[in-house]
Amino acid sequence: MENRLRVLRATRNWSQQDLAGRLEVSRQSVNAIETGKYDPSLPLAFRIAELFELPIEEIFVSPSRRSSKAI
């Protein structure tokens, strides 16, 4: 799933390790989410949204919305 996690992280000047510490996950988890290799669970997606003080939809791009735009 596409997301803006890397951009949001960069605006706060956080490394992946910094973000991982704040979310209480591993650095590999953050990397996998940023690169789209892994989609977070709903609780983790909510924690990410709360950390950045944004709605989930402004961080993660819904796959259905992405394909409808392509049409």
Add this chain to the structure above:
Amino acid sequence: MFAAWRSDFTPAQRAHTKRVLWLLLAYAIVLPPLVWVRANTAVAGYIPLLMAVVAALPVLGIFASWGRYLSDETDEYHQAMTLRRIAIATNATMGAAVVWGFLQAFGVMPLVEAYWIPLVWVVIQGFQACFGGSSTRGQND
């Protein structure tokens, strides 16, 4: 390697690795004398059964450690990757065991002891970990 142990492993991974190392050590200590006794003495009755169980216990402990790891792991990504590797390794190993079994039954391949099956299972997981494309090494920024 030790730097990766400190920084890249989750606490659950570290605990699991420690348990497995101790169990492998126990296996290495226990197995040779049992094999020697079996090869050089005429044990009978319940003793060979007991020896077989004792030899298998450390390996059973390793599988129990895997189960413990999956329940201890709080990082959902690592948990998901481990479950995926286990599922693929189990399917591949069971498939290979079935094929080998029939090849053996039809006289094409020699008999292979069943205790090699878990080793194949572990090796397949190792290959996945090394070449599965889920590595994030060196991608920190």
